[in-house]
């Protein structure tokens with residue numbers, strides 16, 4: 001057994017017994033780290049603060065390498081994200097990020113992923129309300145990108161043909177991993193995207209936030225279908241169901257499709 005110091009973003013907590021909880025953190029050094037936390041109330045009375053979902057903390061963990069569940073010895077909150085609870089769309093957006101990360105079941109450390117998620121959660125908390133749908137989508141694609149699941153948008157994902165023309169509609173195929181050229185798209189499945197939607201998707205897929213995103217709900221469907229197909233989670237993403245009505249509610253999100 002060794003004592004490990006690690007940073008972590010709390011993704012999920014569930015009760016284990018009356019006095020203990022199982023906490024799942026995203027960490028830069030150990031991927032998803034599950035720890036048993038006993039008597040956390042005692043620690044918060046020592047002035048370390050209480051730990052809320054999506055907060056970031058310095059962790060001290062008793063670590064045994066063959067165990068699935070480690071033991072949390074102490075923590076100190078380094079970044080509170082209570083602001084995410086201010087509006088349901090922000091909270092469920094962050095919850096979707098957590099669901100994607102937990103579905104990916106990452107066992108190795110990835111500091112770039114950790115920093116990407118940390119920055120994405122900060123944006124979700126801080127950006128003005130009209131930009132929140134785009135911030136959610138950018139955060140979701142950031143996770144998929146670091147999981148090696150970026151969509152192919154620069155060329156046809158079947159034949160490598162050109163999909164960069166400024167005009168026309170190109171089909172987005174979840175199963176084939178991205179855009180299909182005109183010929184390949186004829187018998188393919190999936191939504192057809194116009195030039196504006198392709199540009200927006202290109203920006204979101206690299207973690208960018210388009211200045212004016214149209215049809216955010218349609219973009220959420222694309223992200224959802226892509227993540228379900230390529231991550232194969234054990235159950236559908238709960239947060240997505242709650243986000244759908246909130247996404248189409250937003251400014252500029254009234255269009256029927258991208």
Ligand SMILES: [Zn+2]
Nearest residue numbers: 156159181184
């Ligand atoms: Zn093609």
